[in-house]
Amino acid sequence: MAKILLAEDDAALNHLVCTLLEGAGHEVVACKDGGAALEEFHRQSFDLLITDIMMPVLDGYQLAAEVRREGATPILFLTALDDTSDQKRGFATGADDYVVKPFDPDLLLLRVAALLRRANIADSRTITVGNLTMDKEEHTAYVDGEELPLTVREFDLLFKLLSYPRRTFTRTKLMDEFWDFDSSATSRTVDVYMSKLREKTAHCTGFEIVTVHGLGYKLVLK
Amino acid sequence: MAKILLAEDDAALNHLVCTLLEGAGHEVVACKDGGAALEEFHRQSFDLLITDIMMPVLDGYQLAAEVRREGATPILFLTALDDTSDQKRGFATGADDYVVKPFDPDLLLLRVAALLRRANIADSRTITVGNLTMDKEEHTAYVDGEELPLTVREFDLLFKLLSYPRRTFTRTKLMDEFWDFDSSATSRTVDVYMSKLREKTAHCTGFEIVTVHGLGYKLVLK
DNA sequence: CAAACATTTTACATTATTTTAACAATTTAT
């Protein structure tokens, strides 16, 4: 599901974490020290970095600082140090999470999943509101278990609104996101979709598409 | 900086966390049980939910599940349970982080900062004065939690005045900012809006729209 | 290629907002 860079000098632990992550369907590039990890990081792009703190060549803090400097890759520290001052330093360096050894394997996977979800990576999540369920993976919607046929545009728009209830989206904002850059479509097109979505979601309990006069549209829960 | 919903039934801890977060510049809405928190969550939008697990009415797991269902708000569990099986359940429910009591205050702030950074929440651009809250993102205003319907112009004007209390704005200044350049509207139009705003905000505690004779209008706190 | 479907435009009805205009109330200056 996600591509993960692992930096851990303890061979046994390295192997264990590797097996664990691959078992969960992730692609793992494992390194034995911070230097090798940084090299790999420069070579490819990763969805997540899991790193030990005490390592040869480049320690976890230094590695994290380098990675932070170059982007927003989530970082999880995996370490034996169970001391708040160390954790503070970890977070200050840009850590997104901190797992203390020894750790429960399931818990590590759950924390990894939480981080990836938060970073919108491998987002296979479904949204359910009332009797409507939208599955981004399948790109289908269900109302009371029955499939609700939606076109691509309809799906995208509804999924977006549903992801941010109460937030108002301007027509322009929506078109910027779902229409080609060079699309010449009028923003009135959005209105037509909202009209269709309202018709199609008429039997949905739990939400309503509301127009914000002069601005755009929002979805409100009820 | 961010708008945080806190659910914690222990009064002392509730107060402590509240103070801590507010000291860090966040806006906090504190609730004493899960039910109240869910109600607040439906009423307004938040950047982060911090919740205890064992609470009356609705426990942390149930609250988290509801919140997860409705969007992508980050969730941090704050709990005395230091047991991996509980943590597993927390993460499975959609937790993004887990802090065990007793905790280091600085560490909590660091974890909160990490979560907000990850969620790309810089500032939520909301203003609260008395019982009125204006959320620029949602483009809605709330009085005592109830939505106060405002047109675009009304919202813009009130938000502006609220952003600079005590400062006097001339009609011309306001029109230059919110009206089209080629608009031929009379500056008397502003008067009409102020009249409407006064009517609509009649139940607002905390401020008042004051006329500065010969100049324009200003908002004063009380 | 043509049928089936998705998308976009158009046109017109409907609704909401903004502005004007008229008059009342208040403030200021003389």
Place this chain on the structure above:
DNA sequence: ATAAATTGTTAAAATAATGTAAAATGTTTG
């Protein structure tokens, strides 16, 4: 105190935004 200027308020008129059906255009698929 009184006239002049400014502001408050209201309802109607003018303008602007939205809803939606249907036609036109584009795209995919058998």
